[in-house]
Amino acid sequence: TQSTRPQRLLSAVQKNATRGDPCSVVKAIDQFCRSKEWAMNVGDEKGCILDSVVSEVNPTTVLELGTYCGYSTVRIANLLPPHAKLITLEFNPDFAAIARQVIAWSGLEEKVQLVEGASGDLIPKMKEDFGVKTFDLVFLDHWKDRYLPDTKLMEACGLLRKGSILLADNVICPGTPDYLEYVRSSPRYESQYFKSHLEYTKVEDGLEKSVFLG
Numbered sequence: 673t674q675s676t677r678p679q680r681l682l683s684a685v686q687k688n689a690t691r692g693d694p695c696s697v698v699k700a701i702d703q704f705c706r707s708k709e710w711a712m713n714v715g716d717e718k719g720c721i722l723d724s725v726v727s728e729v730n731p732t733t734v735l736e737l738g739t740y741c742g743y744s745t746v747r748i749a750n751l752l753p754p755h756a757k758l759i760t761l762e763f764n765p766d767f768a769a770i771a772r773q774v775i776a777w778s779g780l781e782e783k784v785q786l787v788e789g790a791s792g793d794l795i796p797k798m799k800e801d802f803g804v805k806t807f808d809l810v811f812l813d814h815w816k817d818r819y820l821p822d823t824k825l826m827e828a829c830g831l832l833r834k835g836s837i838l839l840a841d842n843v844i845c846p847g848t849p850d851y852l853e854y855v856r857s858s859p860r861y862e863s864q865y866f867k868s869h870l871e872y873t874k875v876e877d878g879l880e881k882s883v884f885l886g
């Protein structure tokens with residue numbers, strides 16, 4: 673039977689990256705996506721902006737919405753201090769299965785909890801089932817029309833505290849107009865746009881960083 677793109681991406685990691693070396697896993701995926709097949713990872717250019725925000729926030733608890741193959745999961749987890757935790761939510765079981773193997777190859781499984789399911793169902797369970805108080809950083813990279821409802825859901829569930837950072841991918845391409853409008857006009861957020869490009873292309877895209885003011 674035909675392999676899927678995520679399966680081919682995982683094979684490229686297992687072939688070209690060193691077990692236990694997160695940087696080599698990230699490089700192998702970027703090389704695969706540039707030279708073989710485009711895939712919807714945040715990529716190397718926006719990935720550097722992600723890295724700088726993660727390093728600046730130095731979070732203890734991180735939530736990622738939309739794991740896909742685990743590329744940004746590995747980038748974020750690689751920068752976390754000891755005992756910090758990254759919870760990543762993935763709706764598609766096939767993608768989740770690939771991501772688990774990519775995360776394992778990088779050797780970062782101790783810092784990552786991948787949960788299969790829809791963000792809308794799982795966010796209300798974060799406190800009770802996952803022992804989370806609040807998130808220091810949230811990386812939004814799932815269905816683009818879920819960014820706004822899930823942000824409002826996180827507010828309602830008390831998962832954001834004064835100073836929590838929301839970092840959203842794809843705010844230009846594919847675009848998240850309702851989310852952008854909300855975080856840029858709400859008095860409860862201070863927002864900043866980091867202009868970049870759609871992964872592995874010259875198309876404009878960017879990340880929106882929003883601080884929750886409480």
Ligand SMILES: C[C@H](C[C@H]1O[C@@H](n2cnc3c(N)ncnc32)[C@H](O)[C@@H]1O)NC(=O)c1cc(-c2ccc(F)cc2)cc(O)c1O
Nearest residue numbers: 712738740761762763764767789790791813814815845846
């Ligand atoms: C949405 C996907 C990423 C993943 O998110 C999971 N997911 C979804 N909804 C939920 C949920 N509600 N809860 C948990 N997981 C969830 C899914 O299964 C995918 O694995 N990302 C994208 O579609 C995406 C697309 C593009 C893109 C840009 C230009 C083009 F011409 C074509 C595609 C670029 C990007 O950078 C993306 O990130």
Ligand SMILES: [Mg+2]
Nearest residue numbers: 714813841842
């Ligand atoms: Mg994305």
